[in-house]
Amino acid sequence: MQPAARLSAAIEVLEAWQAGLPVEKALSRWARGARYAGSKDRAAVRDHVYDGLRQKGACAAAGGAESGRGLILGLLRLQGVEPADVFTGEGHAPDVLSAEELAFSAPPLDPNLNVPSWLLPLLAARAGGSLPDLLRSFTTRAPLWLRVNLQRATREDAARALAEDGLITRASSEVATALEVTEGGRRLHLSTAYEAGLVEPQDLSVQWAVQRIKWPKAGRILDYCAGGGGKALAIADQTRAAIFAHDAFPRRMSDLTPRAARAGVQITQLSTEDLHTRAPYDLVLCDVPCSGSGTWRRDPEAKWRL
Structure with missing residues (x-):
């Protein structure tokens, strides 16, 4: 795929997301219909989509619309790329810019636009003077x-x-x-x-965090809010205690068994109903779920679905 064709595909995926389809499902649906796309093409389209979601507010402001086309148009402007050089309508490139799109004057970049407006007061109360740095961090990919x-x-x-x-x-x-x-x-x-x-x-x-907790060398440890199970795996590397993992949404741990096998450790998954059958525990770790803001750089869709 040519670079412009990848942008057309990103527009298609973002349009599907705007219509209510989760972004990963939208990407999968596009990939199934684009058998010609290689692994590098799929990775590039994914990057365009996620970059657009990380900076959705700023992209919409720079592109003049919240549509998939508007987000990609705005993303190019934020990246310093001349959209007219890409929106040529040639081959599989996005359609030529309209007179209105060509004449549009993008406002100054405002990182406040890249989170839902109702969240700003809450973030400001928590972050204080570091709010601008926090907002800028949300626009970049997580290491x-x-x-x-x-x-x-x-x-x-x-x-x-x-x-x-x-x-x-x-x-x-x-x-x-x-x-x-x-x-x-x-x-x-x-x-x-x-x-x-x-x-x-x-x-x-x-x-x-895991390294700063003094884990018992034996006994039973419960990771109560296990999520995908990464903390439980890390704990198993620190102790010979029996490790149990629980989450309110067990599907989050769907791949924990093969990951544990690969690491050479044993993690016992427990449903909420089974928690009492293994009690008492010598230590219970509660990484209590909240807004999920810690994942926003990897999963920018989450902040717009909150």
Whole structure:
């Protein structure tokens, strides 16, 4: 696919999202109908879509409309690309700009537009003077952090194994298990280090928290709000205690069993009804669900669905 055709596809996906389809389903539906699209094409379309959602308010303001076309038009303007060079109508490129679109004068960039307006007072109350930095952070992609499974490898060995598959990393100075992928992140799930259970994607903040809790060396530990189960896997790397994982929405843990097997640990998943059958627990971790704002850089759709 040519670059302009990828933008046309992004417009199509965003239009489907605007009509109410979850963004991942919209991307999947487009991909099923675009058998000609290679992996690089699908990745590029996904990036355009997610960049548009991260900056939806600013893109709509710069593009003059909240439609998929308006968001991509605005995204190009924010990126310093001349839209007329892309919206040519040639081949599979987006249709030529209308006279109104050509004449539109985009307002100055306002990061306040990139979160729902009703959330701004709440964010301001929490962030205070750092609100502008917080809002700017929501417009950029989240870094890819990995947790090294120290039962399988040292951090240095894991970094070398990743490098052999083209993934360049840097070690965190704050968390002993953490590596940030600075190049080649899309190849992670095909890497030997990942398949062998040497590393697992996990945000730096979660790793930081896990390392600062004094876990019992034996007994029973319950991760009560497990989400996808990443915390439970990290805990299992810190102790020989029996680890139990529970979440109010069990489907979130749908891939926890193969991930645990890959890491060489055992995590027992519990339904709400079964919690009492394994009690008492020596320690219960409650990462209490809230707005989900910590995921907005990876999942920008969430802030618009809140």
